[in-house]
Amino acid sequence: MYQTLSIERRGRVATIWMDRPEVFNAFDEQLIAELGAACAELDADASVRVVVLGGRGKHFSAGADLNWMKRASAFSEQENRTDARRFAGMLRALSAMSKPTIARIQGAALGGGTGLAAACDMAVASRDASFATSEVKFGIIPAVISPYVLRAIGPRQALRYFQSGERFSAQRAYEIGLVNEVCERDELDATLDRMIEPLIAGAPQAQQAAKDLIAAIHGRPIDDDVSEETAQRIARRRATDEARDGIAAFLDKRTPSWLL
Numbered sequence: 001m002y003q004t005l006s007i008e009r010r011g012r013v014a015t016i017w018m019d020r021p022e023v024f025n026a027f028d029e030q031l032i033a034e035l036g037a038a039c040a041e042l043d044a045d046a047s048v049r050v051v052v053l054g055g056r057g058k059h060f061s062a063g064a065d066l067n068w069m070k071r072a073s074a075f076s077e078q079e080n081r082t083d084a085r086r087f088a089g090m091l092r093a094l095s096a097m098s099k100p101t102i103a104r105i106q107g108a109a110l111g112g113g114t115g116l117a118a119a120c121d122m123a124v125a126s127r128d129a130s131f132a133t134s135e136v137k138f139g140i141i142p143a144v145i146s147p148y149v150l151r152a153i154g155p156r157q158a159l160r161y162f163q164s165g166e167r168f169s170a171q172r173a174y175e176i177g178l179v180n181e182v183c184e185r186d187e188l189d190a191t192l193d194r195m196i197e198p199l200i201a202g203a204p205q206a207q208q209a210a211k212d213l214i215a216a217i218h219g220r221p222i223d224d225d226v227s228e229e230t231a232q233r234i235a236r237r238r239a240t241d242e243a244r245d246g247i248a249a250f251l252d253k254r255t256p257s258w259l260l
Contacts, residue, residue, distance in 0.1 A: 004031040007038060012049040012200055014042050015104070021057025024108060028068035029086070036090040043097045050199050051097060052192060053120055054104035060129070063111025069138070087112070088144045095119040095148060098208040100199045104192060105129045106185055110167075115145025118152040118178060121211070124192055125170040126185035131178060133158075134165040151218075152178045203258055205242045209233070
């Protein structure tokens, strides 16, 4: 079904592997389309509880394929707009998945590769990983990835890296909030497993509601409207079958239904 990626399933975890190692998993029109389709496929699969995004070979993703960029430079403004919308749609599909997502990063995660990392809920990076929003070096801007990178690192850091295009290390990415964990390359999968285990234990509908809560509340002033909205959200969640089962399972010292 897919030519530029593969999906590996292991229990309740599915890994989307970008599979263009010969070009460091740089993306073009086809990989963008297939990533969007893979996100839709896995989001609709109730047997999948966690989605990991990784890249085959030495690097996570070097960003945009240079041949794709060359083609785009000859596009009209309307053609460029259509092309950019496809990329934006894919990132939104990844970010809006109803289940936890984790980027597994080794080597380069440049330009759109940094955007992919930021669009996931979480990220783990090897110590040799490097990041950059390098678009200004090509006379363009990191527009489509900006909502996700800004969400991860905030405007102050974005003002530096969006304008400088400089590379920064995995440790720096950890310090500014782009990645959650840093480890040796040969420890990536073990670190992922430690992150995944508590995610599997959580209630899936509650996890989706938690993601929706963050999106709805972040950046808003703590006023009467926010207080009322949070009260409404917890009231609705308490009334769900999942919440009733989870509370009863805790009190009865039994396994909740979503783990059976």
